[in-house]
Amino acid sequence: MTEFKEVETTELPDSRGHFGAYGGRFVAETLVSALDELDRVYRMLRDDADFQQEFDWDLAHYVGRPSPLYYAERLSQRAGGARIFLKREDLNHTGAHKINNTVGQALLAKHMGKKRIIAETGAGQHGVASATVAARFGMSCHVFMGEEDIRRQSLNVYRMKLLGAEVIPVTSGSRTLKDAMNEAMRDWVTNVDDTFYIIGTAAGPHPYPMLVRDFQCVIGREARMQCLEQAGQLPDALVACVGGGSNAIGLFHPFLEDESVAMYGVEAGGLGLSTGKHAAPLSDGRPGVLHGNRTYLMEDENGQILHTHSVSAGLDYPGVGPEHSWLKDSGRVTYVTADDDEAMVAFHNLTLEEGIMPALESSHAVAYAMQLAGQMRPEQVVVVNLSGRGDKDIHTVAERDGLQM
Amino acid sequence: MSRIENRFAQLKAAGRCGLVPYIVAGDPAPGYTVAMMHALVANGADIIELGVPFSDPMAEGPAIQLGHERALMHGVGLRDVIAMVGEFRETDSVTPVLLMGYTNPIEAMGYSHFANTASVAGIDAVLTVDMPPEELEGFDRILRDHDIDNVLLVSPTTSDERITQIVGLARGFIYFVSLKGVTGAGHLDVEAVAADYQRLRAQTQLPLAVGFGIKDVAAVKAVGAIADAVVVGSALVELMGAIDRDLSATEAVIDIARLVSEMRAGLDTLESAE
Numbered sequence: 130m131t132e133f134k135e136v137e138t139t140e141l142p143d144s145r146g147h148f149g150a151y152g153g154r155f156v157a158e159t160l161v162s163a164l165d166e167l168d169r170v171y172r173m174l175r176d177d178a179d180f181q182q183e184f185d186w187d188l189a190h191y192v193g194r195p196s197p198l199y200y201a202e203r204l205s206q207r208a209g210g211a212r213i214f215l216k217r218e219d220l221n222h223t224g225a226h227k228i229n230n231t232v233g234q235a236l237l238a239k240h241m242g243k244k245r246i247i248a249e250t251g252a253g254q255h256g257v258a259s260a261t262v263a264a265r266f267g268m269s270c271h272v273f274m275g276e277e278d279i280r281r282q283s284l285n286v287y288r289m290k291l292l293g294a295e296v297i298p299v300t301s302g303s304r305t306l307k308d309a310m311n312e313a314m315r316d317w318v319t320n321v322d323d324t325f326y327i328i329g330t331a332a333g334p335h336p337y338p339m340l341v342r343d344f345q346c347v348i349g350r351e352a353r354m355q356c357l358e359q360a361g362q363l364p365d366a367l368v369a370c371v372g373g374g375s376n377a378i379g380l381f382h383p384f385l386e387d388e389s390v391a392m393y394g395v396e397a398g399g400l401g402l403s404t405g406k407h408a409a410p411l412s413d414g415r416p417g418v419l420h421g422n423r424t425y426l427m428e429d430e431n432g433q434i435l436h437t438h439s440v441s442a443g444l445d446y447p448g449v450g451p452e453h454s455w456l457k458d459s460g461r462v463t464y465v466t467a468d469d470d471e472a473m474v475a476f477h478n479l480t481l482e483e484g485i486m487p488a489l490e491s492s493h494a495v496a497y498a499m500q501l502a503g504q505m506r507p508e509q510v511v512v513v514n515l516s517g518r519g520d521k522d523i524h525t526v527a528e529r530d531g532l533q534m
Numbered sequence: 535m536s537r538i539e540n541r542f543a544q545l546k547a548a549g550r551c552g553l554v555p556y557i558v559a560g561d562p563a564p565g566y567t568v569a570m571m572h573a574l575v576a577n578g579a580d581i582i583e584l585g586v587p588f589s590d591p592m593a594e595g596p597a598i599q600l601g602h603e604r605a606l607m608h609g610v611g612l613r614d615v616i617a618m619v620g621e622f623r624e625t626d627s628v629t630p631v632l633l634m635g636y637t638n639p640i641e642a643m644g645y646s647h648f649a650n651t652a653s654v655a656g657i658d659a660v661l662t663v664d665m666p667p668e669e670l671e672g673f674d675r676i677l678r679d680h681d682i683d684n685v686l687l688v689s690p691t692t693s694d695e696r697i698t699q700i701v702g703l704a705r706g707f708i709y710f711v712s713l714k715g716v717t718g719a720g721h722l723d724v725e726a727v728a729a730d731y732q733r734l735r736a737q738t739q740l741p742l743a744v745g746f747g748i749k750d751v752a753a754v755k756a757v758g759a760i761a762d763a764v765v766v767g768s769a770l771v772e773l774m775g776a777i778d779r780d781l782s783a784t785e786a787v788i789d790i791a792r793l794v795s796e797m798r799a800g801l802d803t804l805e806s807a808e
């Protein structure tokens with residue numbers, strides 16, 4: 130754990146959006162000026178006390194922060210080792226961590242005078258969170274969603290419509306999150322003058338990975354204070370699921386310089402890494418360029434992006450935020466996987482032991498955290514990011530358990 | 535003199551506007567591509583722009599996306615595309631060929647390996663849509679070492695300051711994106727193109743090709759009246775999608791050859807205006 134110290138990890142990215150070899154801005158020329166403008170405005174507002182106050186006020190009174198850090202005693206007993214604490218992002222307004230970021234980006238849109246919001250969504254959580262803030266700010270909202278995901282997440286589709294958003298089905302490619310992101314980029318390049326693109330994860334062209342991370346860092350800042358208060362110590366380990374990786378980077382980043390804190394990012398192992406049917410680019414991919422940034426990807430020998438598989442739509446993405454690629458190579462964060470079955474078991478365990486129904490995305494983190502805690506000592510502390518609630522997944526769970534609803 | 539320089543010099547001497555048809559390599563199947571390239575040349579193409587199939591072609595509209603998907607159904611990759619150009623070069627050593635594609639297939643092959651192979655095959659230039667000047671440095675040096683031109687994009691949103699930077703790096707010609715949008719978009723505004731074109735012309739003597747949203751003979755003529763060359767893609771790729779697969783490659787090219795030759799004839803009526 131010494132190598133990463135050579136560069137001040139917390140100072141990244143550099144001025145052009147690079148985290149070491151990763152990140153950057155790989156977009157068509159038409160979008161460069163819009164990204165420059167966003168970067169300029171964001172850097173100005175980031176250090177602006179009024180803007181920060183506005184953001185903090187919204188997080189407190191609209192999102193409902195701080196979210197609790199909850200000691201899951203019965204789950205810990207079941208794991209049989211370290212004490213497991215849950216960072217309850219599932220209790221946020223709209224039921225996931227996604228709202229932290231959409232509130233931040235909607236404020237940016239407001240300051241930039243943009244009235245039209247576009248977003249991509251996989252599970253629908255980011256789409257709902259974008260539609261929510263658009264409703265609140267009186268902006269029009271257009272959400273791109275893969276046809277396959279629309280089928281899997283019909284409840285969220287209806288929520289977005291109730292919130293006044295237009296949900297645009299994406300029928301190209303694999304009809305999931307990556308294709309929705311392509312389509313959102315195509316819309317943005319066409320409507321670049323009046324449109325703000327709210328990217329839902331800490332990926333995409335610079336400055337998105339940086340600003341999404343910054344908006345999500347409230348998770349880690351709170352968790353750090355709460356853990357010191359409740360457990361009287363820093364956590365020994367942090368665990369978060371990684372699709373694009375925004376909930377994970379939000380939890381990890383404020384702890385990066387606490388060398389005693391181990392960090393684990395849990396990717397979607399799908400049907401198992403050896404089957405190739407998974408969504409784990411950091412565990413079983415290689416660096417490449419997609420959606421505006423250089424990062425680990427799932428790709429074939431021709432550089433074509435592979436279809437991914439995960440029981441959770443929110444992790445079903447062939448890339449990952451560039452900062453995670455950097456943190457993997459530097460060794461600061463360890464990336465592991467939990468497969469579909471392990472996530473399902475964790476879903477049931479947490480529901481039965483604590484009366485908390487996690488999103489299937491977050492269930493991946495819970496699955497690994499229970500394994501990890503089982504190998505740790507009882508005085509040690511594991512903090513798990515419970516990034517979202519599971520209501521949206523009940524149909525998927527029922528279907529897998531062989532039930533008709 | 536490179537093939538591209540030579541071609542633009544010829545066009546200039548003849549007072550003609552260049553015609554640059556775009557097709558996706560391997561669309562609708564690999565067997566059609568080389569025959570199609572020769573047919574394009576026979577019907578008036580001055581430069582051929584060959585799309586490299588990619589799973590996530592973010593800058594493309596629906597017509598060209600489908601072209602990429604058709605080629606990918608046959609597993610056509612960058613190595614295959616380069617081999618097709620090699621085959622084309624067996625009987626055509628003068629028509630410049632530009633590859634247009636995305637960064638990832640080139641990264642997957644490796645910059646140096648790509649540049650070596652492409653240069654041997656007779657590829658003249660590369661346009662990497664999602665690699666703006668900021669990310670270009672290493673790749674550009676390798677292309678330069680292999681005498682492959684690096685064709686860069688300028689768009690209506692490009693500031694004068696960036697234009698200075700881009701024209702300093704570009705080689706061969708500059709590709710001016712006619713509109714804010716994707717390929718095949720329906721909102722071409724020729725007057726706006728003319729204004730931006732002048733902004734760009736004021737900073738460079740490199741040839742300027744204009745593309746995106748130029749779909750028919752009338753649009754080709756309107757843009758051709760101001761540009762050094764006109765790029766036509768979606769209209770041709772749509773016809774590729776309609777090809778009856780029972781036809782031989784030579785029969786299959788007839789509709790596309792006809793459209794290209796009509797566009798060429800349209801451009802040639804402009805000659806006197808030069």
